[in-house]
Amino acid sequence: MDGYLISQIVNGLCLGLIYALIALGVAVIIGIVGFATFTQGEIVMIGAYSSYYVFLWSGNNLIYGMIASFMITWIIGMILYKVCYAKFFDSPEYISLICTIGFSMLLKNLAQIIFGAEKKPMLNIIENKIYHLGIIELSRVQLMVFITVIVMVIILSLLFTRTSWGLKLKAVSQNREAAALVGINVDKTAMIGNCIGCAIAGAAGTLIGIYYQSAYATMGATLSMKAFTSATLGGLTSVPLAALGGILIGVTENIGIAFSSASFRDIFSFGFLIIMLIFKPTGFGRKRGARA
Amino acid sequence: MRKKIAALLIMSLSLMSLAGCGAEDSAVPAPESTAQTKTADGSGNAEKTIKFGVIAPLTGTHAEYGQGFDAATQIAVEDINAAGGVNGYKLELECQDSAADAKTSSDIFTRYAEDDEIMAVIGDFTSSCCKANAPLTEEYGLVQISPTASDPSYASMSEYCFSVMYNQSTAAPWTAESVVGHFLGKSECAVMYLNTDWGITTNDYFLSGLDSAGIKLLGDESYTENETDFSSVISKLKATGADTLVILDQGNVPTIINQVKGSGWDCQIVSLGPGASDQILDLCGDNAEGLVIPCPSYITADNPDTSDFYKKFYDKNQCAPTDHSLCAYNAVQALTEAIKSIDGEVTRESIKDALKDVSYDGLAGHTQFNDDGGVSRDLLIIQVENGGYVVKEKYGYR
Missing domain, CATH: 3.40.50.2300 (Response regulator)
Structure with missing residues (x-):
């Protein structure tokens, strides 16, 4: 394998990790709330803007930026839950789905009105150091994204399997009525699950803003669709498999581009999804909707 | 109550459809629209x-x-x-x-x-x-x-x-011959262009300019308008060994410049399309240093x-x-x-x-305006130096 192809695979891995970051939140929300979401791209955007303004105030303090994006998108998650999910648990699923699409449009347009349509620079938050591992080149931000995805997957997996809080979330995701019968506050638990998914996307927004060195109102549009595709590949509700889906989509896109053109990027990702689902409708999961 | 709501809905839908008919009627353009005379202040x-x-x-x-x-x-x-x-x-x-x-x-x-x-x-x-x-x-x-x-x-x-x-039929070949060839003195380059009507046409004219100037094209890659990650295209062009990258685009230029510099590719960047944009300086900071832009005017407070x-x-x-x-x-x-x-x-x-x-x-x-409804304009060559634009060549350059 020549250096060029390896560099394209590394590019694909890095892009895939970006998709994976957002897909983690999608998988958590679908897993716990039980409804699909199309607002994650806009939550990412809100996360990026939150950290942008905190960086301006704090002099590029990464920790403050992360905390701000996490908290603000947690609050947005609460509002989103009340608007798009809380009233629709007994309604057909498409109602909340359309509601999330509408909510995403509202967030995007509000952001353009409040923050302006121009891109906000997020320069030099992290020093652009390049690490050379043989013929592989990785920037510091790419390494950060990689580590964040791994840490998030581990934390979320432990949360869902090893803590009583996680077991409550899992119970709500599996059977709301049964969870209510054993004394779990289903509404509150589902809302917390949604907030966790949104806050993960918010933190991802900070990293994506740093990675692409800008924040702007439409930055989540394409990413949202790719994140949903990644989660679909992972069986919709599995956190580690959603991350794997994101990485595979990123790598597939970049290998395709290496041999053709970037204009065909979406053909490779969605083509890969369609072929995968034809042969394995459950994605990488054993059963669609099952938590791995 | 439900009946009342249903009746209200039916009435609303009827009114909306009537309004729609009205709009359709007015869709026929008036035979001759004329400038309006109206009372603005009620006086x-x-x-x-x-x-x-x-x-x-x-x-x-x-x-x-x-x-x-x-x-x-x-x-x-x-x-x-x-x-x-x-x-x-x-x-x-x-x-x-x-x-x-x-x-x-x-x-x-x-x-x-x-x-x-x-x-x-x-x-x-x-x-x-x-x-x-x-x-x-x-x-x-x-x-x-x-x-x-x-x-x-x-x-x-x-x-x-x-x-x-x-018009790009003159500006794009001029950029290839006069900016890349003569001003920068380059004999080869790589090109990234936006996959739209404008980008494809500009790229075609630019390549014809490279051809007539004898400048070797090492790579020519397109991307879609909503692209955010240019790393794959950048890796592809970087692998050609080119030391000059020409970007034919407007709004994506700052993102591309940042990703080129972030990838460690130390190349001369030329961009046809964005003009002397403040957004490039704001969004790219030091990454924009050395950027060359051909544009028809450079507007400053002291001109x-x-x-x-x-x-x-x-x-x-x-x-x-x-x-x-x-x-x-x-x-x-x-x-x-x-x-x-x-x-x-x-x-x-x-x-x-x-x-x-x-x-x-x-x-x-x-x-x-010429017979086709277009105009002819001469171009300047400007470059980013110390965080600002500097006019390097005035109108009439070659």
Whole structure:
């Protein structure tokens, strides 16, 4: 394998990790709330803007930026839950789905009105150091994204399997009525699950803003669709498999581009999804909707 | 209660469908729209007005330029009205956001065309949007004057289509020969271009320029307008060993520059399309150092010809104007000059006829439309040095 192809695979891995970051939140929300979401791209955007303004105030303090994006998108998650999910648990699923699409449009347009349509620079938050591992080149931000995805997957997996809080979330995701019968506050638990998914996307927004060195109102549009595709590949509700889906989509896109053109990027990702689902409708999961 | 709600819904739907029918009826354009006379202040004093519709990408990738259109056309109208208007008419504007989407742009154009008050349309920003609207200009008999469409095939699509921007059939080959070949002294380069009507045409003309200048093309890659991650394209072109990268785009240029520099590729970057954009300096910081841009004008606060425009624009938009904004101002000037020369009633048709013959010296230099509805403009070469733009070669360079 020549250096060029390896560099394209590394590019694909890095892009895939970006998709994976957002897909983690999608998988958590679908897993716990039980409804699909199309607002994650806009939550990412809100996360990026939150950290942008905190960086301006704090002099590029990464920790403050992360905390701000996490908290603000947690609050947005609460509002989103009340608007798009809380009233629709007994309604057909498409109602909340359309509601999330509408909510995403509202967030995007509000952001353009409040923050302006121009891109906000997020320069030099992290020093652009390049690490050379043989013929592989990785920037510091790419390494950060990689580590964040791994840490998030581990934390979320432990949360869902090893803590009583996680077991409550899992119970709500599996059977709301049964969870209510054993004394779990289903509404509150589902809302917390949604907030966790949104806050993960918010933190991802900070990293994506740093990675692409800008924040702007439409930055989540394409990413949202790719994140949903990644989660679909992972069986919709599995956190580690959603991350794997994101990485595979990123790598597939970049290998395709290496041999053709970037204009065909979406053909490779969605083509890969369609072929995968034809042969394995459950994605990488054993059963669609099952938590791995 | 449910019955009441159902009845209300039925009534609302009926009213909406009736309104829809009304809209359909009015969709038939009036045989001849004329400039309006209306009472503006309720005092009974009639004020004659001419209204222009502006179509601009106020949101999305090209928002910087669209907002520049909005501000610059407002400044032009304020200047002209403050000077007494034109032929006794005051000018009015209405601006709507196309987000650089061809379908949205055509919807807005149709809305303007069906509004008898609108006498001409200024816009859109991208050649693709302007070309999508070209058949509508013919259908409704309404002029579309684009400040920025530089696709050579646009202005000739209809006798109602005009552009005050230079034409890529001359600018792109000139960039290849004079900027890459002569100014930078390069014998080979790689190219990235936007996969749109404008990008494809500009790329074709640029490659023909490289060919005639004997400059070797090492790589030529396209990408879609909503692309955010350019790493794969950058790796591909970096692997060719090129030391010069030419970017044919506008709104994505800062993102591409940052990703090129972030990848560790130390190459000379040239960009045809963005003009002397403040967004590039803001978003790229040190990464923009050395960037070379050919553009028809560089507007500064200390240039006596454009300082007034610069200050007004800065007050409105909190950033320096690019040539694209100057062209938006010039589009209003061109329409004003056309109206000045009309004897008798100002109509959509008479504006179209008069535009063909305008010849004046405005902020953007001398403007006179050729038979195709386009103009010729000379180019400067500017470069980013110490965080600001510097004019390296003046008009008339080769």
